[in-house]
Amino acid sequence: MKKSIIITTISLFISCVAISQTTSSYKTGTKEITLKEIWNGTFSSERMNALNSMNGDFYSLLNTDKETKLTTVDVYSYKTLEKIKTVVNSQDLKNLDGFSSYSFNNDETKLILGTDFNPVYRHSFTGTFYAYDIASKKLSLIGKEIQEPTFSPDNLKIAYAKDNNLFVKNLATNAITQITKDGKKNHIINGTTDWVYEEEFAFVKAFKWSNDSNFIAFLRFDETTVPTFSMDIVGKENYPTQEVFKYPKAGEKNATVSLHMYTINAGNSKKISLGNYEYIPRIKWSNEDNILIATTLNRHQNDLKLFKVNASRTSSTLLLNEKDNAYVDIHDNLTFLNDHSFIWTSEKDGYNHIYHYSSTGKLINQITKGNWEVTKYYGFNKDKKTIYYQSVENGSVNRGVYSIGLDGKNKQLLSNESGQNSAAFSKNLHYFINTYSSTEIPPIYALYSGEGEMLKVIKDNASLKEKMSEYKMSPKEFSTININGNDLNMWMIKPANFDDNKKYPLLMFQYSGPGSQQVGNRWNGSNDYWHNMLAQTGIIVVCVDGRGTGLKGRDFKKVTQKELGKYEVDDQIAAAKKLAARSYIDNNNIGIWGWSYGGFMSTNCLLKGNDIFTTAIAVAPVTSWRFYDSVYTERYMQTPQENASGYDDNSPINYADKLKGKYLLVHGTGDDNVHVQNTYRMVNALVTANKQFDLAIFPDRTHGIYEGRGTRLNLYTKMTNFIQENLNKNKDKSIEIKG
Incomplete structure (x- = not known):
């Protein structure tokens, strides 16, 4: 009851206030709040742009000049928060007036730029996308009305979905290979999800490149027998139109979902057997080139399985099985370590906590413990053997950012003790931007080191706090x-x-x-x-x-x-x-x-x-x-x-x-x-x-x-x-x- 837009966004909620502010008494003014003020943005807090963490101690932002309307992708230093350079400026692009999304390839030498977006469902969209080479400043069209274009890890190709089929474009030759050919609206979907997966399992892109770029794993949805729902759209014309889409209601037929493995060199796909299941809510490549992890669920959603899929052999073996009398939550908290052991979160002890498992799925240790919940898992610093997470250890109405050793020792609070703290970590986990707020303090954005040292306040919304003191609150x-x-x-x-x-x-x-x-x-x-x-x-x-x-x-x-x-x-x-x-x-x-x-x-x-x-x-x-x-x-x-x-x-x-x-x-x-x-x-x-x-x-x-x-x-x-x-x-x- 719930795009991956082509930009790796990091939600910037997070912490850092002068403690003296949190102890101030509540003050109220005499002005009355009006509905017009609520809905015209009078009380809106100043926010940070969504940023994309890059290799090293850098991040990038998509910026648009309010006067010239020119769009740029700019690179900044985490250490100083100063702009280092501009990667691309829309005024330098021929045949492209502007763009509203971007994503880098692995070595950050190329970009995918997106524009002209049109919604498919609530969280999905089609658009026109271009590949941009930073060194040569060459711009080339990937495709129009396509979805989820994604660079291969070797930077030589781009995979994308169009008209319910999956394609690969060779950037050197511009040759396009059509991986699937049976896609049809309201019947077959390849490489993207149907309405209910998008809404309830929270993802749209249903294909993944292997680490060595030799394989593409993808999901195929056969929704032919799923009941159809329709809505009349009044619009602005004399006659209404009708929106028709597949929507499986409770107890009705779901789409039949299957996992397939496409081999780039051989140019063929094979279906992967995963036993009996109703849903495949996640696929993710491990840190091994040919090992994919596929998650399955039964229809009751209380029997979750993690399968190791060998792409070369198109075979699968069970890695982990988690059951619950009610249901098992789906999440993205799966990290593989150098020895192929992995970190996973679970409610198995009655509260959501972090666990460490061996490469064969044997429990090594429970990392966090207590009558409180881990609410976000941020990542694992392999050099420091440290895990970063958010939890409600200081009361269920609060959120704090913490670090803890892989062995469950040396836990440290990195943020404020009370209020809401949320971290946006750099890719290497050396820094994070913390967003802090409470009922009395509007959002304050601050830069922290990975050790929890507050380095610099970025935005403090002090003007909003001052404004609110004039109102009767x-x-x-x-x-x-x-x-x-x-x-x-x-x-x-x-x-x-x-x-x-x-x-x-x-x-x-x-x-x-x-x-x-x-x-x-x-x-x-x-x-x-x-x-x-x-x-x-x-x-x-x-x-x-x-x-x-x-x-x-x-x-x-x-x-x-x-x-x-x-x-x-x-x-x-x-x-x-x-x-x-x-x-x-x-x-x-x-x-x-x-x-x-x-x-x-x-x-x-x-x-x-x-x-x-x-x-x-x-x-x-x-x-x-x-x-x-x-x-x-x-x-x-x-x-x-x-x-x-x-x-x-x-x-x-x-x-x-x-x-x-x-x-x-x-x-x-x-x-x-x-x-x-x-x-x-x-x-x-x-x-x-x-x-x-x-x-x-x-x-x-x-x-x-x-x-x-x-x-x-x-x-x-x-x-x-x-x-x-x-x-x-x-x-x-x-x-x-x-x-």
């Missing part, structure tokens, strides 16, 4: 609330002029999906500003992360298995009732809202908790897991054929007759993720039950409902008015909600 108050025997993380936002002798309506916000987290010690997002705006009109806003959410261990997260919407709903209802008992909460005016999974939750809470919730907003909600995709849904629910009660007992469609409060239902008709079918079915159930409700439909908008000027402003204006009219009934009439 309330701090997030973090705490825990004991619900159904569990201490759940919670934050609360009260009006700045809060008086505990008064009573205030309560609005609860949540997402609640498996492994998610909303209660985190981080800087504001758009919803946080909106929640604060609502708080200043006299509403208390609360968020509670109930059972099923993440970063508190396997058992806490997986308790919802086969019952999505049961325990999570129970926790939100129980939390609402417990909060309602507080003297300053108006127990006759309690609302809840959420988006996507959160919309599923808010709808269920209003219906099943109709004795406590009086108002709800559901944006783009799932209303029956029978309508959602196979991979996500069956990971947690198994199939409807196996678990009908789990699907139906927790579907709000089947409880429409319980509606008593005020309900706003919102959806975009162009949502290819959570289809508007969910809302239409909910509407039908409410109509049949003769229940009144409010409905907002946004034509052609996708799951995020953001396309088009003013869309988000319009949506949040509607939600604000709905809350003020139905939840905040006793608000001061002098308060004006400004657009």
